[in-house]
Amino acid sequence: MSVADILDRARAQGVMIATAESCTGGMVAVALTDVAGSSAVVERGFVTYSNQAKIEMLCVSPETLTAFGAVSEETAREMADGALRHSRANLAVSITGIAGPGGSEHKPEGRVCFGLAQTGHATVSETQDFGAQGRDAVRRLSRDHALELLQAAVSRGPV
Template sequence: MSLFPPDIEATATRIIADFTARGLMVATAESCTGGLIAGALTEIAGSSAVVDRGLVTYTNVSKTDILGVSVDTLKDFGAVSRETALEMAAGALKASQAQISVAVTGIAGPGGGSAKKPVGLVHLAASNRDGKILHREMRYGDIGRSEVRLATLRTAFEMLQDMAEA
């Protein structure tokens, strides 16, 4: 029995197989998902060939200390922003041996949202060592904390698959 819903387990299995076949490794930089992306990948046998590391950087201090996110970026744009997600993805690559990174930062709720940055807003970024960068701004809505986190995981998996094919 998996810890994750069947669709997530199936996608993680495909990612592990595909990345293994391509000789690719991944690093995650996670805020609102708290390690769920790395957790779902490592639920799959053989993931040690693919998952280099998962970095949970929940606070702004950890984002700057571990990932090198600029204090100015956090001050000017906030933790939940395109700019922060992109710097998190770049920092995960720099801090790892991976060829591809994925980063997520958002507001899972139930509180913490605002008119400008509502509950359910998540910024995701993926990058590779060839300089390709993807960004998605998702507005999942106030669907519940667990559902926002699982929706973010599904989107992150889509982005990893897109990066592998790039």
């Protein structure tokens, strides 16, 4: 399914989308808004690269960041929930990860956490380990995975 198909399905269902991005720096929002007519579906995007931005813009709990770190499913869930609360969207995807270079034993380069929040549904999160493929590749893979999550959400039917 193409980005245009995601937007068409969302439009047909009356779904508005918000993004909350860290390591991708807005790449998902760019992919969505590259398609003409996307303003009917894309409500807004948050680029929250720093922890402080996650706290201020998305209300991610400082306790969550301290306990689990920025790259965690817990943070990804709170980012997605915050994007819904601070927008008029009813579907939000979030991304937080380590694009590289670098990483640690416990959070290696290429680890990316995703959240998906939908009005009327429990927020879900997951982790993908893309490996140390380099910053550009990890960011592209993360963007594509977030688009797949949106695709799955709009393919299930009305939110």
